[in-house]
Amino acid sequence: MHVLITGGAGFIGANFVHQTLTRHPDATVTVLDKLTYAGNQGSLADLGERVTLVVGDIADTDTVDPLVAGADVVVHFAAESHNDNSLRDPSPFIRTNLVGTFTLLESVRRHRVRFHHVSTDEVYGDLELDDPAKFTPTTPYNPSSPYSSSKAGSDLLVRAWVRSFGVEATISNCSNNYGPYQHVEKFIPRQVTNLIDGVRPRLYGAGQNVRDWIHVLDHNDAVWDIVEKGRTGETYLIGANGEKSNKEVVELICELMGHEPDDYDHVADRPGHDMRYAIDNTKLVEELGWTPRYTDFRSGLQDTIEWYRNNEAWWRPLKAEVEARYAAQGQ
Ligand code: NAD
Numbered sequence: 001m002h003v004l005i006t007g008g009a010g011f012i013g014a015n016f017v018h019q020t021l022t023r024h025p026d027a028t029v030t031v032l033d034k035l036t037y038a039g040n041q042g043s044l045a046d047l048g049e050r051v052t053l054v055v056g057d058i059a060d061t062d063t064v065d066p067l068v069a070g071a072d073v074v075v076h077f078a079a080e081s082h083n084d085n086s087l088r089d090p091s092p093f094i095r096t097n098l099v100g101t102f103t104l105l106e107s108v109r110r111h112r113v114r115f116h117h118v119s120t121d122e123v124y125g126d127l128e129l130d131d132p133a134k135f136t137p138t139t140p141y142n143p144s145s146p147y148s149s150s151k152a153g154s155d156l157l158v159r160a161w162v163r164s165f166g167v168e169a170t171i172s173n174c175s176n177n178y179g180p181y182q183h184v185e186k187f188i189p190r191q192v193t194n195l196i197d198g199v200r201p202r203l204y205g206a207g208q209n210v211r212d213w214i215h216v217l218d219h220n221d222a223v224w225d226i227v228e229k230g231r232t233g234e235t236y237l238i239g240a241n242g243e244k245s246n247k248e249v250v251e252l253i254c255e256l257m258g259h260e261p262d263d264y265d266h267v268a269d270r271p272g273h274d275m276r277y278a279i280d281n282t283k284l285v286e287e288l289g290w291t292p293r294y295t296d297f298r299s300g301l302q303d304t305i306e307w308y309r310n311n312e313a314w315w316r317p318l319k320a321e322v323e324a325r326y327a328a329q330g331q
């Protein structure tokens with residue numbers, strides 16, 4: 001089997017490449033990645049001859065088409081992925097998330113290749129803190145930010161290409177991931193590397209916002225289950241019942257890193273900040289038999305902290321620029 005993985009030098013995609021080599025010992029992999037600020041070749045170091053990296057843009061048909069033609073399956077992770085960046089400059093989000101997904105869809109349509117589209121729970125908008133509801137595959141789309149609306153649009157393109165052209169595609173919408181190789185712009189790695197640097201963590205607003213945390217390895221196991229066993233045209237929601245407020249998470253990071261639990265600062269809130277995400281994973285569990293393995297958040301977080309302590313060479317070159325950008329907007 002030959003697998004084309006877009007965005008395979010990013011956080012979730014790189015973990016997926018590693019997992020693919022283990023789960024499918026006969027598989028070979030091509031990674032198509034533009035190596036934007038978020039792509040890191042170091043995340044794919046030492047993987048051997050089974051992985052080939054092609055540096056290129058998913059919105060470029062001439063690059064995409066021959067790679068798709070040679071693949072048995074395309075797993076599409078590439079995206080502009082950070083909400084705060086989408087508030088500063090939405091334009092790359094439109095090009096990569098919408099035009100890039102369109103370009104891939106046209107190519108898998110031409111070559112009749114199986115396609116899996118990786119998306120986010122943010123397409124559903126947000127829930128109130130006291131709402132007993134969770135997102136399900138039939139929750140109406142209601143995205144809030146340029147990032148989430150561009151992902152929502154990309155999901156709708158996939159649905160239309162399935163229905164109109166018979167493309168063999170599945171979609172997954174997952175909650176917030178954490179684990180190794182996550183960019184230091186994101187919440188958990190930012191606070192962990194701040195504390196390593198002797199800088200106080202930064203909590204947006206009051207920190208009541210709730211995210212439904214899942215370990216990246218559990219997310220990717222579910223993606224493989226969907227690629228192998230999912231039904232064409234279906235949407236699967238991936239989540240592991242990991243709801244926590246940002247305040248709880250930052251306090252736990254402080255504690256696990258030997259600080260007082262309140263050793264952090266409140267900073268300017270994110271404009272339009274979604275309050276709560278929560279996934280109902282019933283369909284994935286009952287239909288495909290997926291079960292998460294990393295359900296102890298405390299120990300998953302402890303391991304992630306250790307990973308950042310042990311891999312400073314991976315994240316150090318990224319840190320100063322990220323913090324300068326946040327400082328410019330009072331965060
Ligand atoms: P990331 O920002 O860490 O990685 C994105 C990767 O895509 C990078 O390697 C980047 O170089 C590459 N890329 C960007 N534009 C490209 C282009 N035009 N052509 C080719 N490559 C390009 O993102 P991530 O957190 O790993 O997210 C991966 C996917 O999972 C995204 O589609 C995201 O929407 C989705 N997702 C993420 C989360 C999360 O918590 N991080 C949760 C649910 C879904």
Ligand code: TDX
Pocket residue numbers: 081082083084119120121122175176177185186187188190202203204205209211246270
């Ligand atoms: O310094 C910070 N302080 C803070 O309080 C940062 C960077 C974030 N936050 C808050 C904002 C969010 O409520 O923490 C929460 C998580 O923030 P992010 O890591 O930026 O993630 P989020 O905006 O929730 O989106 C993530 O999950 C869904 C991914 O970045 C998306 O790609 C994915 O689709």
